[in-house]
Amino acid sequence: MTSLLDKRRAGVLLHITSLPGRGECGDLGKEAYNFVNFLHDTGLSVWQTLPLGMPHGDGSPYQCLSSHAGNPALISIDWLVDKGWLNINEHCGECHAGHEFIKSCLITKAFYGFQTMADADELAAFFQFCQDKASWLDDFSLFIALRNLFAHKSWSQWPEALKQRNAEALSEARHLFKDVLESIKFEQYIFFRQWHELKEYAGQKGVLLFGDIPIFVSYDSADVWANRDVFKLNKDGEMDVVAGVPPDYFSEYGQRWGNPHYDWGYLQKTGFKWWLDRIKSQYELFDILRIDHFRGFEAAWEIPAEEDTAINGKWVTAPGGNLLRAIQNTFPLLSLVAEDLGIITHEVEALRDDFHLPGMKILQFAFDGNPRNPYLPMNYPTNCVVYTGTHDNDTTLGWFENLNDGDKQRIYDYLGWPSMPMPHSLINAAMASVANLAIIPMQDILLLGSADRMNTPGTIDGNWRWRFEWSQLSNDKVSFFSHLVQMFGRSGN
Known part of the structure; x- marks a missing residue:
């Protein structure tokens, strides 16, 4: 092939x-x-970006609120104006929480315009998007609504019923925030619409889009809140170990990223469904995909959560071969790149080469x-x-x-x-x-x-x-x- x-x-x-x-x-x-x-x-045929997810307050695209959702700050407001769903003179003077919040407020106003002015095909397309993405979009929209309600506190600090996803509490929240959830879903619909239009244009110009998928996800994310079994968490939903890397070229103390580690036993029992769903979302966006921190598919650095640095961690093996085989069987046309920087062993090189993945040379x-x-x-x-x-x-x-x-x-x-x-x-x-x-x-x-x-x-x-x-x-x-x-x-x- x-x-x-x-x-x-x-x-x-x-x-x-x-x-x-x-x-x-x-x-x-x-x-x-x-x-x-x-x-x-210029004769160039590849545009590589960083991850497109919705970041936390530090702006890092490698620590996002969802591994599926796009960053609303990347949405073009002019596109909404051109659609006729937002008045060109519209503004949001009551918002004082930074650019991203103001943009979300304008997108919310555009949603009102969409609901009153969009034709039947547009309304049907939005409905179909919500149906197609429901497996992650329903949880994500509720996660964002609750996170905004609780002043951007981590889900681990929410009221116990919502933190532990009590069915009755979730049902009540979905009812109370019905309109808000629809607006958040619309935000994602617009992001994906705009991205796919750009991807189609790039394809016409012979330009491939090259994305980046962080191997780990943020603890404070819809992924962890809604998929507790996928990660190594204790009975209270807290982390006993966190991810990072030992001392290397970039840092003499290593890097303590603070992400949760995967429960690979659970993932294997489920046929890596959570990972395959995640790859599917990225495959829709990109022609080529870089796996950030690829060596974590062979073994990952586990740091006791109470440690302030990454020095006192240990390597814990992962079933990367089984996962990569599942990815290639499910998405045979997806071109993957292994970010194989840092402490790379013969085992990591063998894993990369067994699947014929190109590595990186800096x-x-x-x-x-x-x-x-x-x-x-x-x-x-x-x-x-x-x-x-x-x-x-x-x-x-x-x-x-x-x-x-x-x-x-x-x-x-x-x-x-x-x-x-x-x-x-x-x-x-x-x-x-x-x-x-x-x-x-x-x-x-x-x-x-x-x-x-x-x-x-x-x-x-x-x-x-x-x-x-x-x-x-x-x-x-x-x-x-x-x-x-x-x-x-x-x-x-």
Whole structure:
């Protein structure tokens, strides 16, 4: 079977929130279509984003309130105006809780317009969406309604009857919040409508959409609240162990993510239904899907919940082979990528290779002086995805400027291009490599420094906010990148 990842391709890493435009973050409006046009015109055939879920207050797309629902902040308000469901002069002056809340308020107003002005086909499409997604949408809408009622407190702090999902309490809440639940479902309907329209347009332009699925889900999420048996929780619904990673390149103390671990025994007994449902939601959105923290499918780092850091954890094995087999049998056309960074063992590599999944190669990790370093281009297999850096790395220019002279010289000795400045030389190396897919962060195409990085692991403030402007993308930058796409045969044809 031919995979989308068997051809030489190139693409760009840019999250939707980083698109230019009005408001506090990018959305699925005209600038998303303009970005598809830029990719097409440059010869690029892949757009990689970060997860599309609804984040908590820190804005991290890797800690979301649902593994199925889309982020309402990405909805284009202009699209609703164009549909005639929202007055162009509408505003919400009584809301003072930040951009996302104001946007939700406008979407609620658009729902009133939808109910009075939509034709029969539109109304039927919304009804069908609610039916098709009921397995997660019913719980999610109630979860959000209750979370708003209880001032965004975690479900573990709700009144006991709702926390423990007492049937009578849930029934009463669904009755009391009937209109609110419909509005939340409409919000999701609009997100998926807008995304599928963008996906269809991208397909017409020959651009594949490349998504990202975090291996773990947030404890404070509809997933955990509604699917307690899937996770390792005690009788009170609390976590005795949490997820993370041991000390590595990014942190000397490791990373204590705080996510719940899976009860793999329960998942295996149910044929991994919860996981397959989760993959199905992502498969509808993307052509290619990266499994974040893939090594957790072989073994995951369990940290006692009372520990403040990730140092005192242990590896606990997982039935990743059985899960991947179930995923491939159910979704044979889905192209998966393994995020195989960090502490990778022979067992993890074997799991990846047994299922012929491309791994990731990060050029910023390559130049430690070891000729066997797996991130050096001369050591790549063709079945991999090469990056100059990821959303967790500094920009390539920022990374290089923070190196000492000896490290810089070693990099130029390997690349052989002392006259080609950074980040051009590292981009060139990625594009020239044998890796089937080369992905370049937008910051590197724009030649930006450390002030424009997307995320600094282990920190909370100032992340996930970066946006670009079209004025930063000069004709020279586009021509340089387009030239590399053609010269190294990465048009995807």
